[in-house]
Amino acid sequence: MDHSNHTPLSAAELTESNLVGAPIYGVDDSKVGSVSHLHDSGSTGKAVVDVGGFLGIGSKPVLVSVGDLHMMRDQNGQVHGMTSWTKDQLKALPEHKD
Structure with missing residues (x-):
């Protein structure tokens, strides 16, 4: 997937309504997970990624x-x-429990 034409989200757009369900891709463009929910918004927030x-x-x-x-x-x-x-690196992280 060529990401050069894709527009980075601004810090104001890094909200749960925009990110939940978004797929996450690794360096080889394979899907590594998806965002299930956020803790806080913006670039300093934390995302829970289901892997x-x-x-x-x-x-x-x-x-x-x-x-x-x-x-x-x-x-x-x-x-x-x-x-x-x-x-595999994401799977090796500790499991997040809400």
């Missing part, structure tokens, strides 16, 4: 900084994120 599983079943929630997800909007208006982590 692994199928259709949300059997996934592991992990907590990461929103600023580390490089959230953007594609030319169709769809929000997604990029991270330098692999799926």
Whole structure:
């Protein structure tokens, strides 16, 4: 996926209404997870990313900084994120419990 035409979200757009459900892609453009919810908004907020599983079943929630997800909007208006982590690295993080 060529992300060069995608528009980074502003800090004001880093809200739960914009990010929940957004897929997160790793460096090789494979989907590594999706955002399930946020703790605070903006670039200093934390996102709970569901990693692994199928259709949300059997996934592991992990907590990461929103600023580390490089959230953007594609030319169709769809929000997604990029991270330098692999799926295995995210799975190795401690499970987040609300």
